[in-house]
Amino acid sequence: MSEVAEPEETTGAGQTGLPILEVADLGLTYPNGREVLNGVSFQVFAEETFVILGGSGCGKSTLLNILIGVLQPSCGRVRVTGQDIHRLHPAELKSIHLQCGMLFQSGALIESLSLLENVGLPLRQHYRRVAGDVLEETARLKLRMVGLEDHADKRPSGISGGMKKRAALARALALDPLLVFADEPTSGLDPVSTQEIDDLFIRLTRRIGAAAVVVTHDIASFFRIANRAILLGGERDGEYRGRVIMQGSRDDFRASSHPAVQRFLNTSLGAHPLS
Amino acid sequence: MITGKLTYFRLVTELGVSGVRTLLRPSTLSLDDTVAQMRSIGAGAVPTAGLIAVTAGFILALVLEVQLSQVGKVEMVPSLLWVILTEQVVPVGVALIFTGRSVSAVAAELGSMQVSEEVKALFTMGIDITPYLLLPRFLGFQIMLPMVTLLGIYAALFGGWLLCGPVLRMSLSDYIFYALDGSRFTSVLVALGKSALFGFIIATTALYKGMNVRHGSREISEATTQSVVVAVIMVTLADAAVTALELT
Ligand SMILES: Nc1ncnc2c1ncn2[C@@H]1O[C@H](COP(=O)(O)OP(=O)(O)OP(=O)(O)O)[C@@H](O)[C@H]1O
Numbered sequence: 001m002s003e004v005a006e007p008e009e010t011t012g013a014g015q016t017g018l019p020i021l022e023v024a025d026l027g028l029t030y031p032n033g034r035e036v037l038n039g040v041s042f043q044v045f046a047e048e049t050f051v052i053l054g055g056s057g058c059g060k061s062t063l064l065n066i067l068i069g070v071l072q073p074s075c076g077r078v079r080v081t082g083q084d085i086h087r088l089h090p091a092e093l094k095s096i097h098l099q100c101g102m103l104f105q106s107g108a109l110i111e112s113l114s115l116l117e118n119v120g121l122p123l124r125q126h127y128r129r130v131a132g133d134v135l136e137e138t139a140r141l142k143l144r145m146v147g148l149e150d151h152a153d154k155r156p157s158g159i160s161g162g163m164k165k166r167a168a169l170a171r172a173l174a175l176d177p178l179l180v181f182a183d184e185p186t187s188g189l190d191p192v193s194t195q196e197i198d199d200l201f202i203r204l205t206r207r208i209g210a211a212a213v214v215v216t217h218d219i220a221s222f223f224r225i226a227n228r229a230i231l232l233g234g235e236r237d238g239e240y241r242g243r244v245i246m247q248g249s250r251d252d253f254r255a256s257s258h259p260a261v262q263r264f265l266n267t268s269l270g271a272h273p274l275s
Numbered sequence: 276m277i278t279g280k281l282t283y284f285r286l287v288t289e290l291g292v293s294g295v296r297t298l299l300r301p302s303t304l305s306l307d308d309t310v311a312q313m314r315s316i317g318a319g320a321v322p323t324a325g326l327i328a329v330t331a332g333f334i335l336a337l338v339l340e341v342q343l344s345q346v347g348k349v350e351m352v353p354s355l356l357w358v359i360l361t362e363q364v365v366p367v368g369v370a371l372i373f374t375g376r377s378v379s380a381v382a383a384e385l386g387s388m389q390v391s392e393e394v395k396a397l398f399t400m401g402i403d404i405t406p407y408l409l410l411p412r413f414l415g416f417q418i419m420l421p422m423v424t425l426l427g428i429y430a431a432l433f434g435g436w437l438l439c440g441p442v443l444r445m446s447l448s449d450y451i452f453y454a455l456d457g458s459r460f461t462s463v464l465v466a467l468g469k470s471a472l473f474g475f476i477i478a479t480t481a482l483y484k485g486m487n488v489r490h491g492s493r494e495i496s497e498a499t500t501q502s503v504v505v506a507v508i509m510v511t512l513a514d515a516a517v518t519a520l521e522l523t
């Protein structure tokens with residue numbers, strides 16, 4: 001496995017100062033009575049890549065939806081740059097959103113717009129007074145960063161899954177956010193494209209100095225991009241269901257003897273042979 | 276609004292608030308989008324609506340002519356046509372055409388935007404869903420339904436003349452004279468009022484059903500079917516209610 005963009009260098013530096021994202025004692029029970037998250041707490045610091053690991057259906061997307069203020073938690077708090085996002089006025093939440101980028105599991109590009117218009121959308125929203133052609137040029141630049149400048153006028157339905165993810169990444173980074181959320185940025189991609197997206201993701205978030213919160217169940221991705229991570233418990237983890245099983249750096253995970261961590265790493269490693 | 280259920284009341288309130296805001300600051304509404312929606316929802320319906328209106332006018336004139344000639348009152352055909360077409364047939368007919376063409380399309384489009392997380396993505400980009408997504412579609416129905424209804428009235432009357440002209444040997448000017456003789460011009464206002472009401476009903480039905488899709492393509496097809504059924508029922512009931520009110 002080639003190690004591109006070794007993330008270790010920024011670990012220590014990132015953890016000084018105040019956290020950008022603070023999650024405290026988060027719990028969520030869906031209206032149908034299904035308890036998905038319970039007592040989840042962690043902090044994310046500037047310029048670090050924080051990974052949320054967990055098996056299918058353990059509540060990773062649910063957690064991310066709470067973090068971006070789309071879903072209201074049953075209990076607990078989420079603070080972004082010190083502000084509790086679930087207690088904010090819509091206008092204040094909007095200004096938080098402008099400092100965050102979000103990369104959805106399916107890409108979530110607007111089907112009726114071209115790639116260029118998709119990337120330009122947050123720009124136009126934020127810089128209302130700036131001339132249209134300046135914004136278009138900026139959007140084109142963002143597309144070039146992800147290598148899609150030749151496909152600027154295509155619709156999302158006309159490009160491959162990997163290209164969709166890259167376009168969505170360009171859109172998420174359009175406003176140079178402080179914090180980027182990504183829901184399984186590499187799901188559904190072959191191992192080579194997975195590595196390409198991972199490398200691109202790390203390179204671009206590092207370049208703009210953003211912190212990243214990445215959800216994945218791909219162990220190979222985890223070892224490539226993570227500074228720190230948490231492992232969420234799912235159905236099979238008994239008392240840990242919906243709770244944080246472990247929190248730590250990649251080395252902590254490698255060294256851990258916790259049976260649930262072992263099980264998660266080993267079964268996944270079987271699918272992705274790593275050195 | 277994004278993950279929880281969007282109630283009908285909340286939807287109408289949001290549309291109202293956002294509409295007032297747009298009047299105060301027109302720049303919040305995307306003019307391009309609104310025009311595009313008016314074109315696809317309204318202008319696209321003109322050929323179908325026109326054809327059906329001409330046919331309906333012709334058939335109704337034929338029926339009336341056959342019936343009234345038996346009692347020797349054929350000169351009443353144009354004015355009866357006018358009242359029946361303007362106040363009853365055309366407003367409901369055009370509303371039903373809009374329902375078949377666009378209510379299903381808008382509900383399906385919004386539903387698939389929900390499923391593919393596009394609505395969430397807009398929200399997290401700090402974009403207000405109502406002025407960006409809902410208001411242009413609402414205005415597409417609300418503005419275009421009365422306009423196409425007006426066109427439909429002309430088309431249906433013309434269809435009536437296609438029969439009255441050759442069969443009753445009426446020139447177009449005679450036909451118009453007889454049609455307007457003794458009939459109320461307020462019929463047109465009634466027609467426009469009705470179609471504005473129908474426009475509101477079918478627009479909000481489409482938005483409501485589409486925005487409440489959460490996951491899965493099965494939900495999209497369910498929402499699409501339901502939006503059409505509900506819109507048809509609501510338009511029919513509203514028509515009955517308005518007509519009853521008007522005649523008492
Ligand atoms: N709106 C909802 N109402 C009730 N239960 C839900 C709802 N949304 C999700 N769930 C349930 O909550 C659990 C967590 O779902 P979630 O989508 O967060 O999992 P995930 O970890 O992202 O899974 P995946 O890896 O498949 O994306 C699942 O068991 C799911 O069935």
Ligand SMILES: [Mg+2]
Nearest residue numbers: 060061062105
């Ligand atoms: Mg998920």
